[in-house]
Amino acid sequence: MNRRRFLVATGAALLPVWTGRARAAEAKTPGQAYFGPERFVEYLAGELPLVFTAPHGGRLRPDAIPDRTSGVTDADANTQELARALHADLLARTGRHAHVVISHLHRRKLDPNRELAEAAQGSALAEQTWHDYHATIAGALAAAAARHGFAFLVDVHGHAHPIPRLELGYALAAAQLNQSDAAFDASELVKLSTLRDLHARTGGSGAALLRGPGSLGDLFAQRGYRAVPSPQEPQPGQNPFFAGGYTVRRHAADPATTKVDGLQIECHRPGVRDTEENRAAFARATGDALLVYLKSRYAYAPAPAATPSPAPAAP
Numbered sequence: 360m361n362r363r364r365f366l367v368a369t370g371a372a373l374l375p376v377w378t379g380r381a382r383a384a385e386a387k388t389p390g391q392a393y394f395g396p397e398r399f400v401e402y403l404a405g406e407l408p409l410v411f412t413a414p415h416g417g418r419l420r421p422d423a424i425p426d427r428t429s430g431v432t433d434a435d436a437n438t439q440e441l442a443r444a445l446h447a448d449l450l451a452r453t454g455r456h457a458h459v460v461i462s463h464l465h466r467r468k469l470d471p472n473r474e475l476a477e478a479a480q481g482s483a484l485a486e487q488t489w490h491d492y493h494a495t496i497a498g499a500l501a502a503a504a505a506r507h508g509f510a511f512l513v514d515v516h517g518h519a520h521p522i523p524r525l526e527l528g529y530a531l532a533a534a535q536l537n538q539s540d541a542a543f544d545a546s547e548l549v550k551l552s553t554l555r556d557l558h559a560r561t562g563g564s565g566a567a568l569l570r571g572p573g574s575l576g577d578l579f580a581q582r583g584y585r586a587v588p589s590p591q592e593p594q595p596g597q598n599p600f601f602a603g604g605y606t607v608r609r610h611a612a613d614p615a616t617t618k619v620d621g622l623q624i625e626c627h628r629p630g631v632r633d634t635e636e637n638r639a640a641f642a643r644a645t646g647d648a649l650l651v652y653l654k655s656r657y658a659y660a661p662a663p664a665a666t667p668s669p670a671p672a673a674p
Contacts (some may be wrong), residue, residue, distance in 0.1 A: 405458030408507040413442040417463040435517035444642035458499040504618040512621030524585035526604025528623035530612040533595040540566035553611035576649035
């Protein structure tokens, strides 16, 4: 459905209901929560150049959507809450809202971080939600880029690999990252990555951009969170590693996209996702790292807001 719907009552509040296919240019109020049909997709409108997405933190299991029978069907526990914590930290720091897009469907019903056929497995309602989810992300990125000249996408995930470290997915496989810096740069692999637009602006070594001093991996390591790739751990080696899935490949790595960079962050559970206190601590470290990164790489620093609007309550 391509038209904006009327407000509908949800408890004591009135919340806008829209489809992600609505015009990206349509004005939305920063900090306001908007919901798609059936409330399967949530969009917290923002004003910062940051867009957080959480595809695997949903809990809804409607009977109207059959269970997926192939592929991964486990949820990434507490990743929806982690995305909200990231939003809350940046709001507290800057008085301004990041964009947030959340899928509320359990992964057993829809995996929006996959191509459509695997994601929805033939369910028309799941397919509609998949389209709404990705159109909403595209709209948020377009709004951020129109306002700031660039947008930065952070796709929030959780892993259970043996090494408790952040896995930063730039759409490059472990074998590509395992190359030496010289071989990596000679192959121009950065042009296939989710930082391709940033590299086109700034030039220099692609390997240094992804894992050198001042890279996001370095900024996380400086704040006490192991990360790969980083100067401290430049290569995944033979260990399990998530390179970045459909969301970042579609919205950041695709050569057709412009003014958009980003990454997939795979977060281990202990010390990061497991408790509200640890999620808040990680959000503080991440908010600080992202603002340092945006200033150094994009010469961007948010102007203070006169009167910050309150953070929206979880649905």
